[in-house]
Amino acid sequence: MPELPDVEIFTRYFNKTSLSQTITSVEVFRTRILRCSSFKALRERLDGSRFVSAERYGKYLFARIGKDGYLVFHFGMTGSLCYFRGKEIPRSTRFMIDFVHDARLAFVDPRVFGKVDFTESVQDYVKEKRLGPDAMNVGLATFKSIIQASGRPIKAELMDQKRIAGIGNIYSDEILFQSGVAPTDRSNKLDDGQLADIYRNMKKVLKAAIAKHADPDALPKKYYLLPHRGKEEECPRGCGHIKRIKVSGRTAYYCPACQK
DNA sequence: TTTCATGTTCAGCA
DNA sequence: GTGCTGAACATGAA
Numbered sequence: 358m359p360e361l362p363d364v365e366i367f368t369r370y371f372n373k374t375s376l377s378q379t380i381t382s383v384e385v386f387r388t389r390i391l392r393c394s395s396f397k398a399l400r401e402r403l404d405g406s407r408f409v410s411a412e413r414y415g416k417y418l419f420a421r422i423g424k425d426g427y428l429v430f431h432f433g434m435t436g437s438l439c440y441f442r443g444k445e446i447p448r449s450t451r452f453m454i455d456f457v458h459d460a461r462l463a464f465v466d467p468r469v470f471g472k473v474d475f476t477e478s479v480q481d482y483v484k485e486k487r488l489g490p491d492a493m494n495v496g497l498a499t500f501k502s503i504i505q506a507s508g509r510p511i512k513a514e515l516m517d518q519k520r521i522a523g524i525g526n527i528y529s530d531e532i533l534f535q536s537g538v539a540p541t542d543r544s545n546k547l548d549d550g551q552l553a554d555i556y557r558n559m560k561k562v563l564k565a566a567i568a569k570h571a572d573p574d575a576l577p578k579k580y581y582l583l584p585h586r587g588k589e590e591e592c593p594r595g596c597g598h599i600k601r602i603k604v605s606g607r608t609a610y611y612c613p614a615c616q617k
Numbered sequence: 618t619t620t621c622a623t624g625t626t627c628a629g630c631a
Numbered sequence: 632g633t634g635c636t637g638a639a640c641a642t643g644a645a
Contacts, residue, residue, distance in 0.1 A: 360623060434624050468642050470624060509634065527623050
């Protein structure tokens, strides 16, 4: 799941459920997901403190701890959050925060590719990870100059977090489908009109996905590729069948007829 | 049983 | 430095 729209939903969920409650303890069930060096230090930061807000950058969620620093979540391939009360801990919980009044926030991640980290500053963290501008905030001129600077396939470029942050395999397919651009097209060969189309559709697709609670299958089947992705079905535009290829190591779905 | 998967990172190579 | 490929990570679904 976790591309920009999913993480946006998690962030809203976090803000709705997990702010302003005193943290009573922190548990790690799989140390592999901890990226920061010291769990002890992290626990000391969290214990007795509260979250005051959460924000998203790319595929990362930053939860502000009191006045001091952020707990950072990256959801890997299968990460999610689950706020609940009581003793029944969700299956595949890897990290958990206990609040007062029996409330808990579980970081659930079957495949354990997710990460939990700590940082003093979102800006520094973004810099350290060398993330590009967030896909929902980047301006057209910046977007164009980033994409034009590379000769890689446009799909690889869109998915590269160091160029534009937030887009993954699923949504890059949809953005390119909406734009009528083949995933293998070289970034620096795209003309201004195509770049503007991709930019506009990037915003449109991400916004639509967020509105649908980051459920790709909930997007209208008539206009979107994603509900048909994974099955070699007819293109929703009726111009042929959807094809599956590899682009820079990832499976790409596209319609050869309408994505030139 | 085998294959594949929404992500990241790194080694090896041209 | 660029950019590609494949592997590794760990688990579950088809």
